Amino acid sequence: MTPVEHKRGRMVALGVALVLLCAGCSGLTSQASERFTQARQAQGSYHDGLARYEAQDYRGAIPHFARALAYDPAFDDAEAHLAWSYYYVGQYPEATRHFRQALVRQPQWKGLHAGLGWSRYRVGRYHLAIDAFQAALALDPRDREAAVGRAYALFELGRYAEALPYLARLTREGEGNAFQRPTPDLDEVRSRFAWALYYGGRYGQARDEFLKGLAARPTWYGLHNGLGWTQLQLGERAKARASFQRALQLKADLADARQGLAQATR
Secondary structure, three states: HHHHHHHHHHHHHHHHHHHHHHHHHHHHHHHHHHHHHHHHHHHHHHHHHHHHHHOOOHHHHHHHHHHHHHHHOOOHHHHHHHHHHHHHHOOOHHHHHHHHHHHHOOOHHHHHHHHHHHHHHOOOOOOHHHHHHHHHHOOOOHHHHHHHHHHHHHHHHOOOOHHHHHHHHHHHOOOOOOOOOOOOOOOHHHHHHHHHHHOOHHHHHHHHHHHHHHHHHHOOOHHHHHHHHHHHHHOOOOOOHHHHHHHHHHOOOOHHHHHHHHHOOO
């Protein structure tokens, strides 16, 4: 091969290499452009969903969050909001699935553990709910939402002795003080605290808690019913009859109150 032919061959090889390189660069540029477009579309869908979510239109938010995840399967905020949206519309199995998927990537996100716990709680899977609430509390022992969930799940399992100290603390903390308003969940927490006291045979304390609850929620038939049962156990039959009668005025088909009234009138 002559020097001229050799030079010509090198030029051809260089030209081929440049063509291949440009083709590769073009492919990479195209991929980067596609990823950028998908990320932008994911963000747009997420913000559309977020606007509906903040307006409490959870059903309307679901397709937007799902679309954001279709564009970007690792979009954790979209996954979390999708899970909570399913929770708020009562689709607890779907909520559970998305909370679990988000936790694969974000195991330190306490709100995801709490959401998983509440989703399991709503379908009666109380043992698994406790596991999720415990995981949230391991990350933040002061997480009231998870602490309430754990206490409620124990209560639903009939583990009243275990639930009682948690419910007692949550009730006292929930009452607030001169510098802090009562928590929104106080009435519900106090109701379970009163019933846990009743099931534990601490009738005097149970009566006091039912009365405190009724001071705040005088039309809650369940509290009148609970008060009636504690009064019956304390031998206050006339007061028990009045409590059961009031419960039945508020909810005529309350079988538990009918049974209590029958016992109080014997």
